[in-house]
Amino acid sequence: MSSVRLTINGQARELDVDPEMPLLWALRDHLALTGTKFGCGMSLCGACTVHIDGQPTRSCITPVAAASGRQVTTIEGLSTPAGRAVQTAWVDLDVPQCGYCQSGQIMSAAALLASNPHPTDADIDGAMAGNICRCATYVRIRSAIHKAADALAAAPE
Amino acid sequence: MDFRRIEDPAALLRGTPAELSRRQFVKLTALAGSGLTLGLVVPGCSKPAATGDTSAPFAMPFVHIAPDSTVTVLSKHLEAGQGVWTGLPAIVAEELDASWSQMRVASAPAEVPTYGNLAFDPKGRMQGTGGSTSVANSWLQLRRAGATARAMLVQAAAAQWDVSADEITVAQGVVSHASSRRKASFGELASAAAQLSVPAEVTLKDPAQFTLIGKGRLPRLDSRDKSFGRERYAIDVMLPGMVTAVVMRPPRFGGKVASFDASAAKAIPGVVDVVEIPRGVAVVGRDLWSAKKGREALKVTWDESAAEKRGTAELLTHYRQLAGGSEALTAAQRGDANGTLARAHKLIHADFEFPYLAHAPMEPLTAVCRLRADSCEIWAGCQFQTVDQVNAAKMTGLRAHQVKINTLAAGGSFGRRANFESDYIAEVASIAKATGGRYPVRLVWTREDDITGGRYRPLNLHRIDAGIGSDGRVAYRQRVVGQSILAGSPLGGNGVDATAVEGNAADEYDLEDVSITWSKPEVGIPVLWWRSVGHTHMAFSKEVIIDELAEAAGQDPVAFRLRLLGKHPRHSAVLRLAAEKAGWNQPFAGGKGRGRGVAVHESFGSVVAQVAEVTVSGDDIRVDRVVCAVDCGIAVTPDVVVAQMQSGIGYGLSAALWGEITLTGGRVDQSNFDRYRVMRINEMPKLVEVHILPSTSSPSGVGEPGTPPIAPAVANAVRMATGVRIRRLPFDLAAARKEQKA
Numbered sequence: 093m094s095s096v097r098l099t100i101n102g103q104a105r106e107l108d109v110d111p112e113m114p115l116l117w118a119l120r121d122h123l124a125l126t127g128t129k130f131g132c133g134m135s136l137c138g139a140c141t142v143h144i145d146g147q148p149t150r151s152c153i154t155p156v157a158a159a160s161g162r163q164v165t166t167i168e169g170l171s172t173p174a175g176r177a178v179q180t181a182w183v184d185l186d187v188p189q190c191g192y193c194q195s196g197q198i199m200s201a202a203a204l205l206a207s208n209p210h211p212t213d214a215d216i217d218g219a220m221a222g223n224i225c226r227c228a229t230y231v232r233i234r235s236a237i238h239k240a241a242d243a244l245a246a247a248p249e
Numbered sequence: 250m251d252f253r254r255i256e257d258p259a260a261l262l263r264g265t266p267a268e269l270s271r272r273q274f275v276k277l278t279a280l281a282g283s284g285l286t287l288g289l290v291v292p293g294c295s296k297p298a299a300t301g302d303t304s305a306p307f308a309m310p311f312v313h314i315a316p317d318s319t320v321t322v323l324s325k326h327l328e329a330g331q332g333v334w335t336g337l338p339a340i341v342a343e344e345l346d347a348s349w350s351q352m353r354v355a356s357a358p359a360e361v362p363t364y365g366n367l368a369f370d371p372k373g374r375m376q377g378t379g380g381s382t383s384v385a386n387s388w389l390q391l392r393r394a395g396a397t398a399r400a401m402l403v404q405a406a407a408a409q410w411d412v413s414a415d416e417i418t419v420a421q422g423v424v425s426h427a428s429s430r431r432k433a434s435f436g437e438l439a440s441a442a443a444q445l446s447v448p449a450e451v452t453l454k455d456p457a458q459f460t461l462i463g464k465g466r467l468p469r470l471d472s473r474d475k476s477f478g479r480e481r482y483a484i485d486v487m488l489p490g491m492v493t494a495v496v497m498r499p500p501r502f503g504g505k506v507a508s509f510d511a512s513a514a515k516a517i518p519g520v521v522d523v524v525e526i527p528r529g530v531a532v533v534g535r536d537l538w539s540a541k542k543g544r545e546a547l548k549v550t551w552d553e554s555a556a557e558k559r560g561t562a563e564l565l566t567h568y569r570q571l572a573g574g575s576e577a578l579t580a581a582q583r584g585d586a587n588g589t590l591a592r593a594h595k596l597i598h599a600d601f602e603f604p605y606l607a608h609a610p611m612e613p614l615t616a617v618c619r620l621r622a623d624s625c626e627i628w629a630g631c632q633f634q635t636v637d638q639v640n641a642a643k644m645t646g647l648r649a650h651q652v653k654i655n656t657l658a659a660g661g662s663f664g665r666r667a668n669f670e671s672d673y674i675a676e677v678a679s680i681a682k683a684t685g686g687r688y689p690v691r692l693v694w695t696r697e698d699d700i701t702g703g704r705y706r707p708l709n710l711h712r713i714d715a716g717i718g719s720d721g722r723v724a725y726r727q728r729v730v731g732q733s734i735l736a737g738s739p740l741g742g743n744g745v746d747a748t749a750v751e752g753n754a755a756d757e758y759d760l761e762d763v764s765i766t767w768s769k770p771e772v773g774i775p776v777l778w779w780r781s782v783g784h785t786h787m788a789f790s791k792e793v794i795i796d797e798l799a800e801a802a803g804q805d806p807v808a809f810r811l812r813l814l815g816k817h818p819r820h821s822a823v824l825r826l827a828a829e830k831a832g833w834n835q836p837f838a839g840g841k842g843r844g845r846g847v848a849v850h851e852s853f854g855s856v857v858a859q860v861a862e863v864t865v866s867g868d869d870i871r872v873d874r875v876v877c878a879v880d881c882g883i884a885v886t887p888d889v890v891v892a893q894m895q896s897g898i899g900y901g902l903s904a905a906l907w908g909e910i911t912l913t914g915g916r917v918d919q920s921n922f923d924r925y926r927v928m929r930i931n932e933m934p935k936l937v938e939v940h941i942l943p944s945t946s947s948p949s950g951v952g953e954p955g956t957p958p959i960a961p962a963v964a965n966a967v968r969m970a971t972g973v974r975i976r977r978l979p980f981d982l983a984a985a986r987k988e989q990k991a
């Protein structure tokens with residue numbers, strides 16, 4: 093165990109954990125930020141996606157020490173315009189079914205729109221293929237990303 | 250899952266398996282009338298239920314109304330994505346004339362018969378979710394609940410305003426008396442209404458007057474929490490002092506702990522306990538990370554004397570022998586299949602193979618248990634609440650009524666969470682017991698535990714002989730070889746396991762000469778219902794063979810099916826609708842590698858037809874478009890029906906294209922999503938169109954019926970595109986090509 097300093101959703105946090113512990117478990121088990129989900133633990137499903145310095149990152153294979161000194165954003169702290177637009181579109185189109193994958197889907201989609209405001213279907217495939225949804229909500233995920241992109245484009249700067 | 254009716258579920262809870270084996274699986278032929286008259290409210294009683302908003306002044310078993318006018322519907326069913334947390338409140342809101350914005354939902358406690366599943370048993374002696382029965386069995390029950398609450402609110406208003414109840418109207422959550430211009434909200438009337446006796450009879454709406462049910466899109470009640478990371482699943486439960494456990498289970502099914510050495514595991518920082526339980530050895534840590542590292546360090550010696558050591562190859566060899574042998578039970582028999590086959594001039598002989606499949610719900614199985622001297626509390630995505638309650642009681646040495654079940658949203662299930670041993674819930678209870686109730690325990694299955702953990706859709710082999718005589722008469726003979734799901738469970742018996750052969754050609758087509766037989770191999774791999782159960786394989790071979798027969802007869806696949814569906818008007822109607830919406834009668838904009846195929850199938854009381862369009866390049870199959878038509882009776886929340894069809898299609902495509910659990914020497918070869926491949930967004934058809942057939946019949950299932958037709962529709966499309974028949978799942982076009990040449 094040793095002390096790790098993190099900035100999570102804009103707040104400085106200090107944790108006494110194994111520095112090799114994946115960020116996912118530090119967030120969930122030690123900071124009670126349970127919106128970020130565990131699906132595979134091997135970077136195969138995307139359920140654990142968070143933003144580190146704005147980049148979508150699989151927290152299940154990121155040692156907590158590697159996030160030290162960087163800005164970590166979880167679904168609980170997602171507040172960028174792209175993030176808000178994605179969440180609004182998700183609710184409007186009733187994307188979630190069981191909902192378990194959706195934090196990760198939303199974090200990936202928000203990161204996509206932040207870097208690419210007008211993604212094509214192929215762009216969406218590229219950015220979202222790492223996020224599994226066993227309920228196969230993919231048709232609506234695709235529609236919601238387009239809808240969020242349109243909403244962002246229409247919003248006054 | 251497709252047990253629809255349990256003759257005596259009380260027996261599940263008290264008997265030994267031997268005592269129960271005579272209990273027969275009874276196929277429910279009609280949901281309507283199956284005891285739905287069971288009163289949901291006891292006249293004169295308005296006791297609050299155990300969960301939900303107990304501070305609500307108006308608290309009936311299914312409907313609570315709070316002073317702020319929010320109406321909370323208690324869901325007796327598990328929400329695992331299928332939308333019951335929207336569909337069930339919609340039924341209540343309709344009869345209550347509530348506004349949708351005031352509706353809320355909460356899980357009901359485990360309590361029978363109040364919250365029993367009336368499709369499993371008209372007396373409601375078992376609470377559980379499955380067989381796509383949630384809306385169907387709640388339909389009249391919740392309409393009555395809504396109408397009863399409405400009548401009581403009206404009565405309270407009539408008394409307060411000193412007017413006749415007949416002159417009072419209710420709309421959008423407002424109770425009004427027009428001539429005196431008085432209005433009240435539900436919240437304002439709730440306390441007074443709660444004092445009234447419950448009317449014994451209420452009048453239900455004429456469905457023609459429905460304003461919510463079947464009317465376009467009602468927003469899901471769970472979308473917001475699920476889009477903001479706020480839905481709480483079992484894996485998110487945090488209790489003071491809680492520890493986390495993982496279990497080392499035997500590497501082969503049927504293995505047992507011989508001995509174990511916990512010293513290295515206990516040396517891992519954060520590990521607090523290592524205990525043996527009936528299913529293996531549990532490592533308990535202060536967090537999941539330490540528990541997992543502890544498990545890696547644990548040394549267990551297994552007693553594998555009773556373990557299943559065969560692999561898939563050996564099992565299939567055995568299955569082929571069974572298919573050629575004489576030992577089989579008759580599942581369906583009509584006319585003279587053998588005689589007609591002997592005279593047929595076009596003959597098809599085919600073996601179909603279907604692998605074991607894991608459900609792989611997105612949330613790995615998780616449950617939390619807090620054990621005290623005289624009570625136990627469970628938090629989980631419970632699918633068989635009262636069975637889980639009894640199993641937790643057994644493991645902890647308590648009585649069932651001492652176990653409180655908190656049913657949380659499940660991160661998917663697809664059947665996995667419903668089993669008579671309550672596997673993961675029994676495990677967490679046994680860990681809590683073995684650790685003396687010192688701390689609340691959360692048990693997490695890792696993805697590897699889930700994929701290798703068994704309870705799979707059974708491996709199946711179908712041997713089919715089909716033919717057409719010169720008079721056009723079709724003969725169909727099928728031998729099904731596959732494990733029984735119900736064997737060993739309280740629903741098992743000596744006869745045919747209906748879940749092994751459900752949705753067969755005898756039931757689904759007007760065939761005159763048909764014979765379906767079943768052989769049951771004894772295999773030590775635990776199996777379970779997997780989204781649409783026996784229909785997952787029965788629909789495939791049936792719809793592929795029917796297509797081949799159409800081709801042999803030189804007829805269009807839709808026209809050929811319609812000819813054999815004269816006594817199946819619902820099948821015919823959805824097939825026509827799907828064909829029309831897909832433009833079946835227009836020339837197909839084909840081109841190289843393009844193909845189009847169709848399939849139709851009834852399951853869980855609903856009929857679904859799908860037309861799939863594919864592009865095949867090399868040996869790669871891409872599904873471009875799916876047109877789906879469904880008859881599910883009255884579609885309570887049509888957008889949820891659409892979502893379930895889309896979901897069933899995606900789930901079925903995963904299995905068609907990639908899904909397989911294989912075993913080598915009794916050990917499972919796959920362990921995570923790298924080798925257990927599932928559908929991703931880039932592989933999902935870009936176009937999935939769902940058309941709901943208008944209906945005035947009572948609602949039937951939607952969670953499962955979207956799955957069975959998709960694999961055969963795609964296989965038939967691939968045949969059109971390539972000339973290759975696919976008879977083994979998951980599809981391997983290269984292998985199928987080779988076999989066809991050989």
Ligand code: FES
Nearest residue numbers: 131132133138152
């Ligand atoms: S849990 Fe991290 S990618 Fe699956």
Ligand code: FES
Nearest residue numbers: 190191225226227
């Ligand atoms: S909504 Fe269930 S896994 Fe995506």
